[in-house]
Structure formats: structure tokens, C-alpha cells
Amino acid sequence: MSFPISDDGVASGLLFGILFGYVLESAGFGSPRKLTAQFRFTDWSVFKVMFTAIIVAAAGLAAANATGVMKFDDIFIPTTYFWATLAGGALVGAGMAIGGYCPGTSAAGFASGRLDAFVFMAGMIVGTGAFAAAFDFIKPFYLAAAGPEGQTLQSLFGISDWAILAILLAAAVGGFALGGRLERAAGGALTAQSLDADAADGGSPGPSVVGLEISQRKSA
Amino acid sequence: MNASVRPFWPPLAAGVALGATLFATFLVTGHGLGASGSFTGATAWLGDKIAPGAAHENGYLGPMLSGNPLAGWISWELLGVLLGALLAAITSGRFRVRVDGPTRLSGGRRLALALAGGVLSGFGARLARGCTSGLGLSGGAPLAVAAFLFLIGFFVVGVAAGYLMRRTWA
Numbered sequence: 001m002s003f004p005i006s007d008d009g010v011a012s013g014l015l016f017g018i019l020f021g022y023v024l025e026s027a028g029f030g031s032p033r034k035l036t037a038q039f040r041f042t043d044w045s046v047f048k049v050m051f052t053a054i055i056v057a058a059a060g061l062a063a064a065n066a067t068g069v070m071k072f073d074d075i076f077i078p079t080t081y082f083w084a085t086l087a088g089g090a091l092v093g094a095g096m097a098i099g100g101y102c103p104g105t106s107a108a109g110f111a112s113g114r115l116d117a118f119v120f121m122a123g124m125i126v127g128t129g130a131f132a133a134a135f136d137f138i139k140p141f142y143l144a145a146a147g148p149e150g151q152t153l154q155s156l157f158g159i160s161d162w163a164i165l166a167i168l169l170a171a172a173v174g175g176f177a178l179g180g181r182l183e184r185a186a187g188g189a190l191t192a193q194s195l196d197a198d199a200a201d202g203g204s205p206g207p208s209v210v211g212l213e214i215s216q217r218k219s220a
Numbered sequence: 221m222n223a224s225v226r227p228f229w230p231p232l233a234a235g236v237a238l239g240a241t242l243f244a245t246f247l248v249t250g251h252g253l254g255a256s257g258s259f260t261g262a263t264a265w266l267g268d269k270i271a272p273g274a275a276h277e278n279g280y281l282g283p284m285l286s287g288n289p290l291a292g293w294i295s296w297e298l299l300g301v302l303l304g305a306l307l308a309a310i311t312s313g314r315f316r317v318r319v320d321g322p323t324r325l326s327g328g329r330r331l332a333l334a335l336a337g338g339v340l341s342g343f344g345a346r347l348a349r350g351c352t353s354g355l356g357l358s359g360g361a362p363l364a365v366a367a368f369l370f371l372i373g374f375f376v377v378g379v380a381a382g383y384l385m386r387r388t389w390a
Contacts (some may be wrong), residue, residue, distance in 0.1 A: 005247065007249060009293070012248055016244070016245045016248070017302075018300040018307070020253050020297070020304060021306075021307075022304035025305035033322075036389045038382075039375075040382050048231035049231045051235065053238035053242060054232070055316070056242075056243065058247020058360070058363055060246075060361075061361055070247060073264075076358075078349065078350060080364075084347050085348050086372070087373065089348075091340045091343055091377075092345055092352060093378030094337075094340050094380075096352075096378055097377075098337040099340070100337060101333060102341060103352070103353070104254075104256075104301065106338070107298060107301045114319070116334040119256075119335050120337055120338035121259070122257070123337065124259045124261050124335065124338045126269055126339050127345075128256075128263040129263050130244055130339065131343045138347070151364065152363045153363045153368065156365050186227075191228070192312070192314055193225050194228065196225045
């Protein structure tokens with residue numbers, strides 16, 4: 001059998017989606033309060049989970065490439081369009097700081113019962129429609145400063161993929177240590193129990209009163 | 221405290237599980253996980269229903285309407301994300317219907333923030349050609365420059381906006 005199998009069927013989509021969603025919710029990434037706390041450095045789960053996942057998958061891909069099981073040339077590697085990539089990342093970051101989610105975590109939030117996450121998803125469709133409507137106007141910016149197709153860090157810096165992995169691993173170890181320290185200073189990362197207790201005590205109005213007769217809650 | 225609510229996984233364990241899932245996705249499909257692409261398909265589909273002429277003429281959505289914009293792998297994957305997260309939330313006692321967001325805000329204001337954030341995120345994901353999962357995570361695994369550039373923009377502006385919003389969200 002040669003890899004990738006290139007199975008883009010329904011079963012493959014459902015299987016990997018289910019695993020992805022299960023892990024996202026289990027990590028606490030259905031909670032907009034946990035996600036936004038990363039940006040205030042009081043909960044480092046987003047950094048820890050994302051960095052760990054990238055390193056684990058990168059190590060697997062590098063090993064597969066080195067052994068010839070699956071070459072980098074045979075998988076999808078995105079291309080940089082400097083300004084669009086950077087500005088797009090900035091907007092997705094601002095969207096999370098304001099609205100509480102990114103696209104994938106909004107799905108995890110909605111599936112765990114959060115109606116605000118559904119509204120976030122509706123907002124994404126509006127934003128996508130706005131992008132499409134303005135596409136002709138945006139196009140020069142969208143295509144500006146294109147990098148080499150599928151450029152990797154190893155080709156940019158001219159060092160091996162294992163050296164890049166070692167640097168990422170060192171950054172992750174440092175991030176875990178610093179993050180753990182700042183989390184303790186802030187009273188610990190947000191737990192499922194405390195978030196649920198806040199939602200239960202009236203901090204979150206139930207679905208029957210959404211947008212109708214919600215009293216303004218004073219700050220705790 | 222509700223004793224039936226199970227704790228989240230430790231971040232290291234969740235990260236290893238996510239990385240393994242992502243690696244397996246590459247082995248089977250040749251690409252990574254994603255999310256925003258399914259919303260692009262949904263937008264094209266909706267545009268075709270609401271204003272078919274404009275949607276087909278549109279330079280961005282038009283090409284997607286030569287086939288069924290909802291039929292791609294990414295749509296099934298997003299359906300899977302919803303099912304997987306639902307399963308995790310229900311079996312852990314964490315499922316609760318609610319309007320989440322900053323505890324000091326009313327439900328209506330929380331929804332307004334979610335809508336505004338969603339609009340920015342939807343626009344930004346199209347501009348970047350992917351989101352935190354499709355570009356940041358799945359591009360990060362093969363060590364793509366684009367992924368790390370995206371993540372720099374994501375974290376720098378996220379932290380700045382998070383600072384401006386700190387009295388709201390904290």
C-alpha cells in the first residue's frame with residue numbers, strides 16, 4: 001500500500017471529523033472562555049494543545065518522508081501569500097478575541113450546546129459572503145507577494161526538518177514551563193467544572209429566554 | 221459544583237491525540253484537517269439559493285458552483301466534528317444548552333459579540349486561504365511557512381484584541 005491513500009470519501013471525512021471534534025471538545029476547546037483566556041495568558045491550553053499536535057504530526061510526517069513511506073512531495077503544503085496570509089491570520093485572531101471561537105472550535109462549541117457558537121458560525125457565512133462580494137477589489141492584495149509554492153521552513157532556512165523540529169520542541173518546552181507558571185499565578189487553567197458551574201448559576205441564560213428577557217448580569 | 225461533569229483532558233494528552241489524528245488524516249487523504257472550507261461551500265450553496273445570478277457571476281464563489289458546493293470531503297469532515305464534539309460533551313456531562321460568552325454580559329450582547337467575531341473570522345479565513353485548523357494546524361504539520369506566518373498574525377492580533385477586550389471577557 002502506498003501513502004497517501006488519497007481517500008477523500010464520505011467515510012474518511014466523517015471518521016477524521018469525529019476524531020477531531022471529539023478531541024477538540026475533550027481539550028475544552030468548545031468553551032469560548034477557555035479559548036479567549038489564552039490571549040490574556042491566564043490559560044495556555046490553546047498554545048499547549050496546538051503546539052503539541054503540530055510537533056507530533058510533524059514528527060510523523062518527517063519520519064514518513066525519511067523512510068519513504070510518504071514523501072512531502074505527495075501531500076498538500078499551503079503556499080504563502082505574505083500579506084493575505086498574515087492579515088487573514090490577524091482577522092481570525094481578532095475574531096476569536098471578540099467572538100470567542102475560530103471556525104473549527106465554533107463547531108465544537110455549538111455541538112456542546114452553545115447557541116452563541118451557532119451565531120458565530122452564521123457570522124462566518126456573512127464574512128465569507130462579504131469576502132466574495134469584495135473579491136475583485138481584494139484580489140491584488142489576495143495574490144500579492146506570493147512565496148515559492150508549498151514552501152517549508154526547512155527550505156526557507158536551509159536546515160533539515162529535524163533541526164526545525166528540535167527548535168519547535170525547545171519552544172514548546174519553554175512555552176509549557178512559562179505557561180504553567182502564568183496559569184498558576186492566575187489561579188490555574190479553567191476547568192470543566194468551574195465553567196459548568198458558572199453556566200448553571202445564571203451566568204448563561206437558557207434557550208427559552210435567548211434575546212428576550214435576559215436581565216443584565218452584574219460583573220462578578 | 222456538579223460532580224457528574226468530567227474534567228477536560230490534560231493539554232499534553234489532547235495535543236498528542238490531535239497530532240496523531242492529524243497524521244492519520246494525512247496518511248489517508250494526503251491533506252490535513254480543516255473547518256472554514258465547509259463554510260465557504262455553505263456560503264456558495266446559500267448564495268446560489270438566494271441570488272443565483274450574482275453567485276454564479278461571482279469571481280470567488282462562481283467556480284465552486286459548477287458542482288455541488290456541499291459535496292466535498294470538508295463538509296463530511298465538519299459534520300463529523302459536530303458529531304464527535306457532541307459525543308464527547310454528552311459522555312462527559314459537559315453538554316449544556318446555553319448562550320456562552322463573557323459572564324458579565326447579557327445574552328443578547330454575547331450573541332452580538334459572537335456574530336461580529338464570526339464575520340471577522342469568516343472573512344479572515346478566506347483571505348488567508350484557511351483557518352486555525354486548515355492552515356495553522358494542518359500547514360504546521362508539514363512545517364509550511366504559510367502556517368507559521370498565519371499563526372504569528374493570529375496570536376499577535378489575538379493578544380492585542382484580547383487586551384482591549386480584557387474587561388469584557390475576563
